[in-house]
Amino acid sequence: MAAVPLASSASIGVCPDLADGSTVSAPSDLYSQNGVLEVTLNLQTDVDAAGRQRYCYVTNTGLVSPNLRVNPGDTLLIHFYNQIPAGLVPVVPQVMPSMPGMESMAHDATQSSTKGMAAGMQVTLHATPQAAGSTPSPCNGGAMTASVSNLHFHGLNVSPVCHSDEVVNTLVQPGQEFDYSVQIPANEPPGLYWYHPHPHGFSEGQVQGGATGAIIVQGIEQANPSLLGLPEQTLVIRDLLVPVSEQNDSNVPAWDISLDNVPVSFPSYTPAVVPVAPSQQQLWRVLNSAADTILNLQYVVGGTAQTVTVVAIDGVPITGGPIQESSMLLPPGSRVEFVVTTPALGQTAQLVTQYVNTGPDGDYDPTRPIANIVSSTTAPTLPILPLAKPGTGAMARIKAKRFSALPEAAAASTIPQRTLYFSEQLLVPTDPNSPTTFFITQDGMTPQAYTMGQAPNIVVHSGTVETWVIQNRALEDHIFHIHQIHFQVLAVNGVAVDDPAIRDTYDLPYWTGQGAYPSITVAMDFRDPNIVGTFVYHCHILQHEDAGMMGAIEVLPPGAASTTVLASSTASTTPGATTTLTATVASSVPGGSTPTGQVQFQSNGLDIGNPATLTNSVATLSIAGSTLQSGANSVQAFYMGDASYAESLSNVSTVTDAPFSLSGSGTSAAVGSAANAPLNLIIASGYTNAVQLACALPSNLAEAACFINPSSVVGGGPAMLTVNTTPVHASLRDSSHPGIVFPASVGVLSALLLPWMRRKRRFKLASMMAVISCAGLMAISGCSRGAGKTDPGTLAGTYNVTVTATGLSGTTPYTTSMTVPITVQ
Numbered sequence: 001m002a003a004v005p006l007a008s009s010a011s012i013g014v015c016p017d018l019a020d021g022s023t024v025s026a027p028s029d030l031y032s033q034n035g036v037l038e039v040t041l042n043l044q045t046d047v048d049a050a051g052r053q054r055y056c057y058v059t060n061t062g063l064v065s066p067n068l069r070v071n072p073g074d075t076l077l078i079h080f081y082n083q084i085p086a087g088l089v090p091v092v093p094q095v096m097p098s099m100p101g102m103e104s105m106a107h108d109a110t111q112s113s114t115k116g117m118a119a120g121m122q123v124t125l126h127a128t129p130q131a132a133g134s135t136p137s138p139c140n141g142g143a144m145t146a147s148v149s150n151l152h153f154h155g156l157n158v159s160p161v162c163h164s165d166e167v168v169n170t171l172v173q174p175g176q177e178f179d180y181s182v183q184i185p186a187n188e189p190p191g192l193y194w195y196h197p198h199p200h201g202f203s204e205g206q207v208q209g210g211a212t213g214a215i216i217v218q219g220i221e222q223a224n225p226s227l228l229g230l231p232e233q234t235l236v237i238r239d240l241l242v243p244v245s246e247q248n249d250s251n252v253p254a255w256d257i258s259l260d261n262v263p264v265s266f267p268s269y270t271p272a273v274v275p276v277a278p279s280q281q282q283l284w285r286v287l288n289s290a291a292d293t294i295l296n297l298q299y300v301v302g303g304t305a306q307t308v309t310v311v312a313i314d315g316v317p318i319t320g321g322p323i324q325e326s327s328m329l330l331p332p333g334s335r336v337e338f339v340v341t342t343p344a345l346g347q348t349a350q351l352v353t354q355y356v357n358t359g360p361d362g363d364y365d366p367t368r369p370i371a372n373i374v375s376s377t378t379a380p381t382l383p384i385l386p387l388a389k390p391g392t393g394a395m396a397r398i399k400a401k402r403f404s405a406l407p408e409a410a411a412a413s414t415i416p417q418r419t420l421y422f423s424e425q426l427l428v429p430t431d432p433n434s435p436t437t438f439f440i441t442q443d444g445m446t447p448q449a450y451t452m453g454q455a456p457n458i459v460v461h462s463g464t465v466e467t468w469v470i471q472n473r474a475l476e477d478h479i480f481h482i483h484q485i486h487f488q489v490l491a492v493n494g495v496a497v498d499d500p501a502i503r504d505t506y507d508l509p510y511w512t513g514q515g516a517y518p519s520i521t522v523a524m525d526f527r528d529p530n531i532v533g534t535f536v537y538h539c540h541i542l543q544h545e546d547a548g549m550m551g552a553i554e555v556l557p558p559g560a561a562s563t564t565v566l567a568s569s570t571a572s573t574t575p576g577a578t579t580t581l582t583a584t585v586a587s588s589v590p591g592g593s594t595p596t597g598q599v600q601f602q603s604n605g606l607d608i609g610n611p612a613t614l615t616n617s618v619a620t621l622s623i624a625g626s627t628l629q630s631g632a633n634s635v636q637a638f639y640m641g642d643a644s645y646a647e648s649l650s651n652v653s654t655v656t657d658a659p660f661s662l663s664g665s666g667t668s669a670a671v672g673s674a675a676n677a678p679l680n681l682i683i684a685s686g687y688t689n690a691v692q693l694a695c696a697l698p699s700n701l702a703e704a705a706c707f708i709n710p711s712s713v714v715g716g717g718p719a720m721l722t723v724n725t726t727p728v729h730a731s732l733r734d735s736s737h738p739g740i741v742f743p744a745s746v747g748v749l750s751a752l753l754l755p756w757m758r759r760k761r762r763f764k765l766a767s768m769m770a771v772i773s774c775a776g777l778m779a780i781s782g783c784s785r786g787a788g789k790t791d792p793g794t795l796a797g798t799y800n801v802t803v804t805a806t807g808l809s810g811t812t813p814y815t816t817s818m819t820v821p822i823t824v825q
Contacts, residue, residue, distance in 0.1 A: 037077065041080050168536065194215055237290060345376075488501075491520065
């Protein structure tokens with residue numbers, strides 16, 4: 001097929017540039033024929049009248065981003081032509097200087113226009129050496145620039161290999177053509193999916209520029225017979241940059257939005273117009289193909305939000321009965337299909353989005369209309385869902401249950417739970433507008449921004465179901481999305497839920513900075529044999545994905561059985577000690593090969609340390625006791641499998657960690673001075689009580705005193721043991737008790753002076769005593785200077801001072817002590 005002529009980046013009008021308030025013209029529908037839908041998509045770009053870079057898919061017949069309608073089992077054949085000019089520098093409206101109320105807008109628009117672009121342009125992929133001056137094969141990557149692109153088929157459970165749904169290495173360079181052949185599984189649930197570009201570092205700009213379109217897997221009426229014969233509307237919502245002329249307003253949204261390329265622009269928010277037949281039940285399929293904007297949809301008639309019947313989410317029909325909703329949270333990438341009753345003639349109706357609080361670091365997504373729903377007897381004719389075909393209803397309903405029993409499969413899995421979390425890091429912590437790096441990290445590992453071609457962060461085997469906890473540790477919303485598979489939400493913030501939806505995208509609310517992190521617990525379905533390969537998971541706020549908030553996962557074929565045995569170097573440890581964990585992995589197949597790969601060690605279900613590589617079937621990890629929780633810890637080793645062997649989980653080894661421990665070294669001091677010995681209190685993970693520190697002198701250390709500063713510690717840290725010694729001095733004798741001598745730095749004076757000294761600047765006690773006369777002591781005990789007598793003070797030698805730490809472990813006191821050698825010279 002011949003491509004449409006290449007568009008110039010300076011041209012106007014190649015991509016739709018409609019006026020606010022225009023009547024929506026629904027995307028054209030292309031249907032598969034004889035099991036194949038073949039189409040040419042030319043990715044083109046221009047600059048619109050507001051100075052924004054626009055992108056769109058144009059067919060050879062001039063259709064823009066058509067709806068691609070396929071049946072389960074069909075082949076989707078796309079001849080993709082990247083007609084973005086080489087060397088393109090996208091036109092991005094620059095952000096005005098920030099002003100009060102504009103922090104979020106400036107923060108987001110600055111990152112949108114610079115950070116993702118810089119991140120992408122630093123990447124070059126060459127899977128095989130390239131001849132000088134040659135153009136790399138799209139399957140082998142190549143230089144990442146603003147002119148490259150590819151296609152992702154969001155939500156489809158299709159193969160992650162080149163020429164199908166693969167975005168890690170597949171990069172189509174400017175001027176290249178590339179064929180995609182996507183095999184739709186025979187058991188693909190009928191519903192709404194979509195296609196869009198996914199070049200890491202430039203995804204946001206191309207998606208926000210408008211390069212998105214819907215994929216509809218036919219047959220939802222067979223999975224849900226109540227839909228038979230209904231007219232259907234497909235509504236594609238996008239976002240776009242706010243023009244420069246509007247960016248100096250404190251009420252400006254982070255992004256404008258559009259419905260089927262009709263803008264709904266700040267500040268007037270003039271809605272698009274959707275003509276409908278009056279008082280008619282219709283199936284609406286709504287796609288949020290925005291790059292960054294979260295929607296909270298409501299269908300409002302006569303000023304009242306209507307309850308609608310949700311029949312599918314993220315492409316999967318709801319089983320067990322439909323859901324009644326008056327509002328529908330729709331994060332970027334997600335889809336919802338629901339039944340509405342159109343307004344009667346003369347009634348006012350709108351599709352609106354309510355305000356979404358995305359957190360102190362998040363976007364401003366305000367309340368605004370999307371479309372006026374106008375009843376008319378001349379409304380365009382809509383596609384009609386077919387009536388039932390004999391004998392197909394039961395079959396389709398079985399197909400729709402592809403993800404059935406996910407919770408039960410997750411509960412029965414022997415694979416340990418994984419915890420992943422979203423986090424962010426400002427380049428300049430004190431400047432909220434400084435560039436931000438975004439992370440999604442498996443708990444126990446070091447946060448790292450995603451780089452193209454990196455090794456997988458997670459390795460799993462086909463045929464398994466895993467339980468993942470996804471946390472948001474950032475002060476703004478993040479959107480969890482994973483390619484190739486769907487998941488089911490089992491719990492929200494640790495509380496079990498009965499969610500009938502099967503999803504591929506989910507909004508994680510922002511963390512407030514205090515308390516538990518917002519989280520979901522999900523059953524991840526890796527049972528489909530089609531998904532063997534490497535693909536990604538990421539935040540579907542594409543600004544965040546472009547800036548690093550993405551990870552890679554590799555799904556290996558089912559492997560032979562393996563066994564893993566764990567041994568610990570000790571059953572009891574302290575926070576200051578090191579424990580060595582040793583995992584031995586063996587084949588369960590007689591005469592099998594030696595397992596390779598990595599082992600992830602875990603304590604109490606959480607990962608500790610990075611995965612350890614097997615060497616001759618053995619992997620080890622040395623951990624400090626402070627890594628473990630105070631008390632008994634259930635430690636296991638999880639073998640993550642390789643190309644030959646499946647995962648296996650070891651036996652449980654119990655390692656008990658003390659609540660805290662003391663460390664320190666001795667010191668020396670001259671007679672008459674203070675000896676200062678540093679101490680360190682090491683706290684076990686999870687121990688929060690105060691620990692009291694005290695010291696005791698040995699009986700042979702005369703004429704000295706000790707104290708510790710601070711005497712009470714929370715959370716561990718340094719302390720100082722101070723031992724004051726006494727120099728040679730004149731003897732003081734009680735006149736009424738000739739046999740009693742009061743040394744210069746002990747007894748009554750020590751008791752009186754030491755507490756004062758701990759609050760004030762530390763003077764040497766012996767120096768103070770040198771200026772105190774016997775007359776000064778008469779008021780205390782009555783004394784007279786012993787004529788010609790001297791006291792040798794503290795004697796030279798090495799003494800072991802006992803330091804004790806005491807705190808509560810539960811309701812029981814726990815005490816540990818150590819000796820600190822003090823040498824008096």
